[in-house]
Amino acid sequence: NAGVMQNPRHLVRRRGQEARLRCSPMKGHSHVYWYRQLPEEGLKFMVYLQKENIIDESGMPKERFSAEFPKEGPSILRIQQVVRGDSAAYFCASSQNRDTYGYTFGSGTRLTVV
Amino acid sequence: SQQGEEDPQALSIQEGENATMNCSYKTSINNLQWYRQNSGRGLVHLILIRSNEREKHSGRLRVTLDTSKKSSSLLITASRAADTASYFCATDANQGNKLVFGAGTILRVKS
Numbered sequence: 330n331a332g333v334m335q336n337p338r339h340l341v342r343r344r345g346q347e348a349r350l351r352c353s354p355m356k357g358h359s360h361v362y363w364y365r366q367l368p369e370e371g372l373k374f375m376v377y378l379q380k381e382n383i384i385d386e387s388g389m390p391k392e393r394f395s396a397e398f399p400k401e402g403p404s405i406l407r408i409q410q411v412v413r414g415d416s417a418a419y420f421c422a423s424s425q426n427r428d429t430y431g432y433t434f435g436s437g438t439r440l441t442v443v
Numbered sequence: 444s445q446q447g448e449e450d451p452q453a454l455s456i457q458e459g460e461n462a463t464m465n466c467s468y469k470t471s472i473n474n475l476q477w478y479r480q481n482s483g484r485g486l487v488h489l490i491l492i493r494s495n496e497r498e499k500h501s502g503r504l505r506v507t508l509d510t511s512k513k514s515s516s517l518l519i520t521a522s523r524a525a526d527t528a529s530y531f532c533a534t535d536a537n538q539g540n541k542l543v544f545g546a547g548t549i550l551r552v553k554s
Contacts, residue, residue, distance in 0.1 A: 355464065362541065362542075364544075366502070369546075370535075370546055370547075371531055371544035371545050371546045371547055372486070372531070372533075372542075372544045373544070374541035374542065377541060383509055384539065384540060385540040387541075388541065411528075419485065420485060421485075427535065428473060428474060428535070429491070430488075430491070431476045431488040431491045432476075432542065434478075434485045434486040434487075434488075435501045436484060436485040437484075437485050439483075440542060443489070
């Protein structure tokens, strides 16, 4: 079991470009969560998805950010027209039974906007 | 201030000493979790304590939960240099879909 896989580990984008971050949950997990971490801060919830459904996107910025978790393939967090303030570490987590086992986090994607 | 605030912000101890970190939160919770993050890495789940539990142990870790005070503590006994990391508490609210993290405690264990 390879755990939660995120790629790429590091991503550099120029202002105005698009960033696509990928997350494959642990085998058997159908719930995916995305979090963002700014330097020296805790993680902030962005979105919670199940296969083909967005369950809770209360933490997503209203513009430029979108997420999906298709029937086949990884979950994608997409940031359009990136700005310097989007520079952060983006973590994906999945869970089998979050009330018992908590969440398993991936190693994150560190996005740098130049 | 936000849910899940850790105290202290930073802690420096000698190897072999015990480290205690505290966490306070504001709303009712389903459970409270502690995570460790090594510099530049992802989070590792350490321990989960449910709202109806008062204490939980895992190896050198001991977590307490006081729901009347809305607080939790993480004790690491006989610390090692490898315990150097940031430690976060996170609350999972009733009927919630997300974890709410504090800003973390930076622990440095000197050998």
